[in-house]
Amino acid sequence: MKTAAALHILVKTEAEAKALKDKIEKGADFATLAKKHSMCPSKKQGGDLGEFxxxxxxxxxxxxxxxKDSDEKSVIGPVKTRFGYHLIRVLYTS
Incomplete structure (x- = not known):
């Protein structure tokens, strides 16, 4: 079965997700933004969801x-779920 590890930031609005993605693309640290803005309990670990x-x-x-074919530098999203809007950084898939 396939596994992956990822970081994510969960916010309420698509606009907020897009604004955070812009910051990340301009060099802001993903984990720091996750700690500050994410609504998910994983924010304490910088958005780290571990392996799943x-x-x-x-x-x-x-x-x-x-x-998605992505590398560690790219950010996927915003991805809408019933929880809100996610920005995702995939660390690896196997």
Whole structure:
């Protein structure tokens, strides 16, 4: 079964997610922004979700992680789920 590890930032609005993505693309630290802005308890770890299996996350999140070809520098999103809007940095998939 496929596994991945990722960081994420969860916010209420798409506009907030886009603004944070712009900051990251201009050099802001993903983990620092996660600690400050994310609504997820993972914010205490800089948005680190650890390792998870395909199918463990809500479908839109899972699809974004496992179907995108990304490197550690790129940020996926905003990805809308029932929880809000996510920015995702995939650390690895295997």
């Amino acid at each position: 299996r395909k199918g463990a996350m809500v479908k839109p999140f899972d699809q974004a992680v496992f179907t």
